[in-house]
Amino acid sequence: MKDIQEALDRLVPEPTRMSAWEGVLRDARPRRRSLAVQLVVATGIAALAALFVVAPWQGSERVGVLDRALAAVGDKPVLHVVLESPRTGEQLVDLESGRPVVTMVTTEVWFDEARGLKKSVSRVDGVLMDEMLETPEGGFTRGGVIYTCRWIAEHPAEAAKARVSCPGGERSSEPQPSLDPALANFVDHYRTALGAGNARRVTGNQVDGHDVIWIEFGTGRTLERVALDKSTYTPVLISTPNGSVRVRTAETMPFEQRLFSRPKPVERPVPAGGSVIAERDLENMFAGNAILSGRALWLGPEWRGLRLTSVKRQELGMSYAPRSEREPSRTVGVELSYSTRIKGATTIHVMETLSCQMAYAWTCQPRDPGEGMALLRGPMTLVRREGLFITILALQSDRSAALELARALRPVSEP
Amino acid sequence: MRLSRGASIIELERVYRADFLRFVRVATAIAGDEESGADAVHDAFVQAVRKRRSYRAEGPLEAWVWRLVVNAAKKRARPKMHVELEETPARENGFGDPLRALVASLPERQRLALFLRYYADLDYEAIADTLGVSTGTVGATLNAAHTALRRSLEEARR
Numbered sequence: 001m002k003d004i005q006e007a008l009d010r011l012v013p014e015p016t017r018m019s020a021w022e023g024v025l026r027d028a029r030p031r032r033r034s035l036a037v038q039l040v041v042a043t044g045i046a047a048l049a050a051l052f053v054v055a056p057w058q059g060s061e062r063v064g065v066l067d068r069a070l071a072a073v074g075d076k077p078v079l080h081v082v083l084e085s086p087r088t089g090e091q092l093v094d095l096e097s098g099r100p101v102v103t104m105v106t107t108e109v110w111f112d113e114a115r116g117l118k119k120s121v122s123r124v125d126g127v128l129m130d131e132m133l134e135t136p137e138g139g140f141t142r143g144g145v146i147y148t149c150r151w152i153a154e155h156p157a158e159a160a161k162a163r164v165s166c167p168g169g170e171r172s173s174e175p176q177p178s179l180d181p182a183l184a185n186f187v188d189h190y191r192t193a194l195g196a197g198n199a200r201r202v203t204g205n206q207v208d209g210h211d212v213i214w215i216e217f218g219t220g221r222t223l224e225r226v227a228l229d230k231s232t233y234t235p236v237l238i239s240t241p242n243g244s245v246r247v248r249t250a251e252t253m254p255f256e257q258r259l260f261s262r263p264k265p266v267e268r269p270v271p272a273g274g275s276v277i278a279e280r281d282l283e284n285m286f287a288g289n290a291i292l293s294g295r296a297l298w299l300g301p302e303w304r305g306l307r308l309t310s311v312k313r314q315e316l317g318m319s320y321a322p323r324s325e326r327e328p329s330r331t332v333g334v335e336l337s338y339s340t341r342i343k344g345a346t347t348i349h350v351m352e353t354l355s356c357q358m359a360y361a362w363t364c365q366p367r368d369p370g371e372g373m374a375l376l377r378g379p380m381t382l383v384r385r386e387g388l389f390i391t392i393l394a395l396q397s398d399r400s401a402a403l404e405l406a407r408a409l410r411p412v413s414e415p
Numbered sequence: 416m417r418l419s420r421g422a423s424i425i426e427l428e429r430v431y432r433a434d435f436l437r438f439v440r441v442a443t444a445i446a447g448d449e450e451s452g453a454d455a456v457h458d459a460f461v462q463a464v465r466k467r468r469s470y471r472a473e474g475p476l477e478a479w480v481w482r483l484v485v486n487a488a489k490k491r492a493r494p495k496m497h498v499e500l501e502e503t504p505a506r507e508n509g510f511g512d513p514l515r516a517l518v519a520s521l522p523e524r525q526r527l528a529l530f531l532r533y534y535a536d537l538d539y540e541a542i543a544d545t546l547g548v549s550t551g552t553v554g555a556t557l558n559a560a561h562t563a564l565r566r567s568l569e570e571a572r573r
Contacts (some may be wrong), residue, residue, distance in 0.1 A: 004564050009535045013514055015439040015449055021428050024457060028464035115424050137423050 022077055025114040028252055065201055065213055068233040070194040074252035078259060079111045081187055082249035083238070087124060090377040091371060091399075095385075098403055101373070105129075106248075110259045111187050117260045118187070127366045131263035135195060142263045143270055183245060185222050186238050190250075193217035208238050267324040270365065274318040274358025277330070284309040289412040290332040295386055296352055298411035299343070300334055306338035314351075316359040348405065349393040360391040374406050381406055422470040422479070426524035430480050438484050440534040444518075445527070446486035462487070478544030481535070485527060485545060517567045525560040527552050528553055 012157040073079070087103040094101060103125050110119045122129045132141050139146035145158075153161040193199045196354040204214030204227065212227040226247075227237040235247040253259075258287075282288050288311045289296040302306050312335045320326040333353040356364040361380055368382065374383040381392040381402045390409065392401055433439075435456065442459075443452030463470075463483055470479050518526060524546065531542045539553045546553070 003568055004561060005533055007564070008529070011441055011518065012444045015436050015443065015453070017453070018435055019453060019457060021431055024431065024460040024464060025424070026463045027457070115426075115428070133426065135423070137425075206443060275506075323469060 022114070029114075031396055044243070065215065065233070065270050066197060066199055069199075069215065069228055069235070070191065071236075072228075072233040073191060073194075073250055076252035077112055077114060077255045078253045079109075079113075079187065079191060080251050080253050081109045081111070081247065081248060082182055083107045083109070083186075084246040084248050085243065088243065090375055093376060093403060095372055095374045095383060095403065095406060097381070098400075107183065109183075109187050112255055112260070113188075113192075115255070119260050129365070129367060133260060133262055135260070140210045140262045142266045144265065183238070183240070185218060185224050186226065186235075189218065189224070190226065190235070191223075191252075208293075212236060212237075224309045269320040271318045271358050272320055274316060274360075276359050277315045277317045277388055279312045279314040279335070282313050282334075285311050285336070285412055287311065288336070291332055291334055292352055292354060292388070294413075295354070295388055296334060296390060297385060297390065298350065299338060299348075299405070299408055300410070303348075303408065304336055306333075306340060308336060308337045310337045311335075312337075314359075316353065318358055318364075331357065333357060333360060339383075350409070351393070352389040353389050354387070356389050360389065362389055362391070374403060376402060383409075385409065386411075388402050421468040422463070422476055424464060424467065424475055427460065427467060427480070430477055431460055434477070434535075437535045438481075441481075441530045442484055442488035442491075442536055444530040445485065446491040449469055451470060451491040452488060455491045456484055458491070459483040459487040474544045475541070481531070481537075481541070481545040482547070517564065521563060524548070524557075525556050525563070527565075528556045529560045532557055 002242065029202050057095050075155070078309065084104055084106050085255045087105050092101040092103050093099065093156075106126075108121045108123075111117070116134075118134040121131050129387040130141070134141060138148055138151045145151060147159070170289045199215045199217040204212065204215050204225070206212060207227050211230040213230055213233075214225060214227050216223060216225045218224050225239040226235045227239070228234065229236050235250045238245045238247060282291075285296070285298055285301075285308065291313055298308070299306075314333045314335055315330060317328055317330050331353060333351055336350040336352075337347060338350075339347040353360060356362045356368065358364060361377070362368050362382060369384055370385045371387075373384060376399055379393060381394070383390040383392065383406045385406075390406070392405055394405060438456045438459070439449065439452050441452075442455040443449045446452045446455050459480065460483075463480055470476065488571055518529070521529070527546060531537045531545060537545070539550045539557075542553045543550045548556075
């Protein structure tokens with residue numbers, strides 16, 4: 001066979017030139033119909049004519065801004081965006097000083113529209129929180145595959161092993177979007193809007209004393225306002241209904257498979273849910289202290305007119321994602337209730353455990369407060385003290401009162 | 416009920432990047448020149464991306480793509496290939512263009528099997544998947560092609 005191999009090698013030498021995959025994807029897109037092309041051209045000419053007739057100076061500037069904004073981002077296949085915003089909805093506070101600690105949420109996204117790939121990574125103060133990969137075949141998080149009806153239908157054996165099914169129909173288990181809708185809108189449509197000339201220049205203020213150019217695109221609920229640096233034309237701020245988000249990076253880069261790698265699995269199973277399974281009254285706080293290995297904290301028998309009305313032993317359960325193959329866990333906690341004994345009057349609940357429990361509103365992830373810190377989340381205050389995980393529920397208390405309450409907790413043995 | 420699995424763009428891209436040069440070489444052999452071969456591979460993958468949902472996973476994805484490449488290359492094959500080859504003077508090495516002419520004159524299945532075997536290094540099973548024939552047929556087809564080619568090479572050396 002060697003002679004045939006050599007002969008055929010001479011006949012067609014090995015090619016050496018690669019062609020770009022992007023060309024295949026570009027040509028695989030649906031072709032526009034000639035009528036549509038004609039319509040677009042006609043519309044474009046009409047729009048240009050209107051610009052020059054109505055406001056020629058505005059028209060030329062508008063075209064320049066969008067072109068430069070698009071050029072500033074680049075034209076490579078992968079859009080890479082780093083967004084930064086303060087954590088909202090909850091406030092981390094230093095328990096001793098009461099000083100708020102500003103925590104920044106950083107969201108990094110790689111988006112390849114042609115391949116239908118999006119990878120997003122969220123960090124709070126640099127600590128990895130969430131990671132998600134969205135592909136045409138489905139989504140993946142650090143917990144593994146995101147179970148959807150489609151995935152379940154295509155992987156019956158694995159679905160059965162993971163004990164997941166799709167009884168509620170196609171929409172019941174679709175993956176939740178990884179990004180805030182306003183941010184997703186920016187990532188998905190910014191370049192398209194610039195390229196198609198669908199963005200508009202609008203008036204707006206400076207950002208941190210720097211001159212910017214404001215543009216907006218979309219309509220109605222998808223309306224997005226973006227501030228561009230006046231000298232570089234790169235986006236610096238996105239104005240969303242939920243507040244402003246800094247754009248730290250907005251660039252394009254060549255496609256690399258590693259950019260869209262699946263999220264690394266978490267080392268320990270992440271709890272999926274928790275609940276109070278059973279409870280019973282204890283005789284007094286000393287019994288509660290014994291349950292918590294002598295480390296319980298309380299406000300004393302009375303605190304600012306509120307009396308300790310009940311001490312309960314609670315059995316707490318925590319479950320894990322089916323794919324983790326970890327059995328649900330159980331532990332005990334103690335709940336103290338302070339009240340005036342008058343119906344509808346102020347009541348404070350203090351819940352304590354020796355381990356992180358979702359039943360007491362802890363997420364058991366890095367976003368939970370560390371030792372000496374308090375996290376204020378609505379009427380709830382989460383505190384780490386003396387190794388205890390403490391949750392204070394005070395419906396009628398404001399922030400300062402909640403912090404005062406958290407500081408007032410003391411060991412049961414102390415007078 | 417059997418589900419239509421479909422192929423993903425990522426899977427297709429993996430096949431493209433892994434085997435592009437082999438695709439082009441086979442397509443070049445079928446189409447007649449490298450430019451047409453590269454165009455044929457491009458056409459085949461454009462078609463693969465567009466039709467990816469129709470891939471039913473009844474055989475390897477590679478075989479499905481190979482079929483598209485072979486068909487695209489056949490479409491781009493120069494219709495006057497045989498005539499042009501005959502008009503080209505033979506090279507001094509003794510088996511340049513006579514071999515090309517002989518290969519071109521082989522029955523289509525023999526040619527395709529030969530190209531897939533030697534240019535793509537596919538095994539009999541993969542060739543069978545691509546050509547839609549049995550593994551035994553691939554063996555017999557290649558054997559016939561070898562015999563014809565070897566005879567031609569021996570004659571060229573005399």
